[in-house]
Each structure stands twice: as C-alpha cells, then as structure tokens.
Amino acid sequence: MSESETEVDAESGEAESMDSPVERAAQQTPTSLPLRVEGLAKQFGGITAVDGVSFEVEAGSLTGLIGPNGAGKSTTFNCITGVHEPTAGNVYLNGEEITGLAPYEIAQRGLVRTFQIARELSEMTVLENLMLAPKHQLGESAIRSVLPGLRDDVVDQEEELRERAWETLEFFEIDHLATEYAGTLSGGQRKLLEMARVLMTDPEVVLLDEPLAGVNPTLEEKLLDRIHDLRAEGYTFLFVEHDMDVIMNNCERIIVMHQGRVLAEGTAEDIRNNEQVIEAYLGEDI
Numbered sequence: 001m002s003e004s005e006t007e008v009d010a011e012s013g014e015a016e017s018m019d020s021p022v023e024r025a026a027q028q029t030p031t032s033l034p035l036r037v038e039g040l041a042k043q044f045g046g047i048t049a050v051d052g053v054s055f056e057v058e059a060g061s062l063t064g065l066i067g068p069n070g071a072g073k074s075t076t077f078n079c080i081t082g083v084h085e086p087t088a089g090n091v092y093l094n095g096e097e098i099t100g101l102a103p104y105e106i107a108q109r110g111l112v113r114t115f116q117i118a119r120e121l122s123e124m125t126v127l128e129n130l131m132l133a134p135k136h137q138l139g140e141s142a143i144r145s146v147l148p149g150l151r152d153d154v155v156d157q158e159e160e161l162r163e164r165a166w167e168t169l170e171f172f173e174i175d176h177l178a179t180e181y182a183g184t185l186s187g188g189q190r191k192l193l194e195m196a197r198v199l200m201t202d203p204e205v206v207l208l209d210e211p212l213a214g215v216n217p218t219l220e221e222k223l224l225d226r227i228h229d230l231r232a233e234g235y236t237f238l239f240v241e242h243d244m245d246v247i248m249n250n251c252e253r254i255i256v257m258h259q260g261r262v263l264a265e266g267t268a269e270d271i272r273n274n275e276q277v278i279e280a281y282l283g284e285d286i
C-alpha cells in the first residue's frame with residue numbers, strides 16, 4: 001500500500017496511515033542506518049539467550065559488540081543473519097525488514113558474515129574459493145544450458161570475475177597463495193581468505209565474528225588495516241571480538257551485552273568508565 005493511502009478515523013476524524021508496520025519502519029528509518037535491531041529475543045527451550053536487544057549500526061561505522069561469555073553475542077549475530085529465527089523482535093537492513101529470512105536471502109540483500117572455510121572449500125584453491133563466493137554468479141555450464149547464444153558473455157563474466165578475485169587477493173596480500181589449497185593455510189591466512197570471500201559478495205554490512213581469533217600480531221595488523229580501508233570506502237562493520245584492546249582501539253561505537261541484554265552503548269571512553277560494565281566484567285581489564 002502506498003504512503004498516500006490513508007483512512008479517516010471515524011471518531012477523531014484524523015487521517016490514519018494504512019501502511020504495514022514494515023512499510024512504516026522503512027519510511028521512518030533513515031537510509032543512513034544500515035542495520036537496526038529492535039526488541040530481539042531468542043529462547044532455546046527454557047534458556048533466554050537474547051532478551052529484548054535493540055541497537056543501531058551507523059553507515060560506514062566499525063561498531064563493536066562485546067560482553068562476557070554467554071552474554072548472547074553469537075545468538076544475536078545468528079538471529080541477525082538468519083541462522084536462528086528470533087523468538088521476538090525485528091531486524092532491519094536499510095530500513096527493510098529482514099527478520100526470519102534465510103541466511104542466503106539476507107546475504108543477497110547485502111548483509112554478510114564471515115564464516116569459517118568449510119571442509120569442501122578447504123579442498124579448493126584460494127583463487128577458486130574467491131571465484132565461488134559472489135552471490136549472483138551463475139556457473140558457465142548452467143548459463144550455457146539455458147542461453148547457448150550467450151557464451152561470449154559468460155566467458156567475459158568469468159574473465160571479469162577472475163580479475164576481481166586477483167584484485168581482492170592482492171588487497172588482502174594473499175595473492176602469492178592463489179594456487180594453494182585453502183586447507184593448507186595458517187589460521188591467520190584463513191581469516192584473510194574468509195574476509196576476501198566476503199568482499200567478493202559485494203556486501204554492504206559485514207558482521208565479523210571474532211575475525212582475529214588465532215591470528216598472529218602481524219596478520220592481525222594487516223587484517224585491521226584492511227577493515228579500516230574498507231570502512232573508509234563506505235562498508236559498515238559489526239564486530240564481535242574477545243580482545244578488548246582491539247575493540248577499544250578500533251571501534252568508534254561499542255555495544256555491551258550482558259545476560260542477553262544491552263547493558264551499555266557508547267564510545268570506548270564511555271564504556272571504560274561505565275560502572276555497570278566494570279561490574280559485569282568483574283574487574284577484568286576493559
């Protein structure tokens with residue numbers, strides 16, 4: 001229903017919008033808010049993992065999501081990316097509701113998370129891993145079977161894809177590994193490959209779940225530099241990471257979860273000085 005379709009309330013005589021909640025949210029949400037989570041909840045049987053979480057992620061930001069073990073960070077990620085269906089609440093991507101969509105549908109709309117390289121992908125080369133990643137990529141044989149006349153286009157498309165894959169490998173400085181099997185990479189190199197695969201899908205919002213786990217300091221710096229480069233280009237990141245220094249030094253906005261709820265939100269400075277956060281972390285360095 002269009003914005004202009006209204007109904008007049010019989011008692012008040014006031015015009016009342018007939019738009020659906022999703023349409024209303026889309027109208028109210030500035031497009032500068034790529035990700036908005038509203039009242040998100042998830043229960044597993046009797047366990048409440050996420051309990052009414054609301055937050056916003058601003059365009060081009062690097063936003064950190066932190067919290068002690070069991071705070072509900074992964075479950076929140078999984079609800080946002082369609083891995084879990086939330087028990088309640090809504091998720092909006094650029095003002096459009098994506099709650100309950102399948103992970104691939106959410107990824108096609110531009111919200112992508114890094115995933116560990118699956119076993120099947122470990123048996124492919126690094127270059128092949130990148131060429132398989134794009135969301136709208138049709139296999140050459142699939143296209144040829146339905147559109148035999150388009151063979152040259154397919155070849156062009158494949159060439160373009162290969163070129164992009166090489167550029168992406170160079171950007172992450174793993175081009176020298178292009179012909180290696182993904183399964184032979186070190187933990188840190190795998191993380192770079194995971195990020196490179198995400199980039200090949202043309203994402204708008206990238207969810208990073210512990211992207212630095214098991215990464216040595218040199219590669220960590222490289223990965224963080226790349227994330228900052230991408231952010232400068234307009235990509236938006238939501239970042240779960242256990243290393244508090246990394247979050248404090250790199251994220252301009254931090255959301256703290258505790259016992260399934262948002263405990264605090266703000267800059268590193270705000271979070272460091274927040275009494276409730278200090279208490280939740282029981283004196284750990286923050």
Ligand SMILES: Nc1ncnc2c1ncn2[C@@H]1O[C@H](COP(=O)(O)OP(=O)(O)OP(=O)(O)O)[C@@H](O)[C@H]1O
Pocket residue numbers: 044047048049050067068069070071072073074075076
């Ligand atoms: N599939 C599941 N089934 C049952 N309980 C679950 C499931 N997934 C998570 N939980 C529970 O939900 C709560 C939140 O877990 P979650 O993994 O989201 O926290 P987290 O903040 O990511 O923790 P960590 O930092 O330790 O990874 C925990 O009590 C956990 O045991």
